[in-house]
Amino acid sequence: MLIVLVTGLAIGSLYAMMGLVYNVMYSTSKVLSMTTGHLAMLGAVFGAWFMGGLGWPIWLGLPAAAAVGAAFGLLTDVVAIRRVITRSNEHLWLLSTLAVATMVQQAVGLWWGTEPRPFPRLVPQDPAGALDQKYWLPIVLVLLMAAGLGLFYRKTMFGKVFVAMSEDAFAARARGIATNRVRAMSYVISGALGAVAGFATGQLTYAFFAVGTLLTLNGFVALAVGGLGSNMGALVGGWALGIISMVASHYFGGEYQQTIAIGLLMLALLVRPQGIFGTRQVRAV
Amino acid sequence: MTASSPWRGALPRLAGGLALILLPLVVSNQYHLHLASLIGAFWILVAGLNLVVGYTGQLSVGHVGLLAIGSYTFAILAGKHGWDPILTTVVAGLVCGLCGFLVGLPSLRLPEFYFAMSTLAFGLIVTELAVARTELTGGGVGLPAPFFPGPLGTPSGFYWLILAAAGLVTWLTWNVTRFMWGRSLVAIRDSPVAAASVGVPVFRAKLTVFVFSGVTAGVAGALFSSLQSYITPDTFHFELSLFFFVSIIIGGRGSILGPFVGTAVLTALPELVAPLAKLGTFFYGLLLLLVVLLVPEGVGRLVQRVIAALRPPVVEHHAIRPDLDRLRAALRAGARR
Known part of the structure; x- marks a missing residue:
């Protein structure tokens, strides 16, 4: 039972990190990108290639995987967001x-x-059951990531620009902020974060090309349950989703994970449409 | 496709329909006929989905789930329990309509991205259940699906059956889009708030259209499984859903011919051009990206625009001739009063 809980917490941490990545992109562009889960997939696949295939050490493999994610984030912004977002609100993004x-x-x-x-092992550690690195790495990382993003938003000039853009991009532009460049920057950051998340959880998810769609979905479920735009919500939603789906699949069998995830989403949206930590949206008239 | 005269452009349509009916007599290659039947089965689903995606603007990316339910209903009822295949096709449509209702009831209330995610999840769930419920669906091994009895079991007979069903569905959707219903759907797509403010029952219209698309997906699924003669959960991968979606977006939203051409081209191209088959879904993604970036209205609209540019504009002369007799009569009547 302990191992089930720890697995749920670790997987939930991955979902929570996906939620954080969604939030970083959402803050500057109001876009929920379908590429979110694929960032983690890239991190895992390229991490496995760099460290397992090419035999690089971790201090080289981790930055390289993050750089791949960042490059893909930038590519997403240039190709899929920049031209589309200026058009009408037809949800072309x-x-x-x-x-x-x-x-x-x-x-x-x-x-x-x-x-x-x-995926190769990252830290020299003997296999240790519930205390194994494949469980504690993502849990530690999501806490670091959430705390780091919190500090970034509150203490740095760039972070404050992000917050300003998420409040009102038009007003931020009027105050002389190069909104296009800030948005590109946010996509680079989110790409790097997503790839690092995938890198750290690679031993759980394996280096598998199809894991992206599931992570896009589950990260979104975590975020929708917790509240869109809230990092705290992503953490709580991700952990809740991870633990509930792991415990449930322990009792009912692993085939029903998606069914449980989406059931949780529907339930949460019925009870509290804006999420646990979300703010109520004004009606769009 | 104007509402004013349904007979305008009837001749090319009749010719096209006749060509489709005569196709099995002309095509000698069995594989090409199979491909034509496959296009027809996919089109039955896409025609229904087109009302949801193209007209109402609800981005449903999970219709492969409904297709799978239709297919399994057919394979289980007609294959395992020996029901009459034609009756089972109708039952599959009804079952999928019910599923569409159950899925649409909560998810159509959600905003855009939430809805897309719910339908995506629905597609994944159906595949998950198809693998899990081994005693019902055969699990990963799959199920055989029976052929239709008698003359309908032959390749050309089955093609004609699919053609008849596709023609019926096309006619239904065409009727929906021409009249008030279609207008209200387009209004919902362009601005739900404005549509609600002029008295369009937004949620009910969305739900009705979604249920209809469920019925067509069920019928398509039944025909599809009989066409494939063996189905496994792997048949209904998520990329298939993307394929339906992409053929509508590429063909052009708010048209019927565009998505039809999109379905036909996208089904046939990877089969006939070998290098594209290897790229497969990558190619769909690339097409989707190009269309969204370059012609968001769809290729059909682009063709229309090119035709309009090539054809010299018809200048009509309106000579204004006052009807002097009536004017005089009116003046006289006014003077008398």
């Missing part, structure tokens, strides 16, 4: 990010192969 997500998934599938491959 949903289609363009879906297209980019599909392309990256298939490209990785063609290049890397469609079988999941093992």
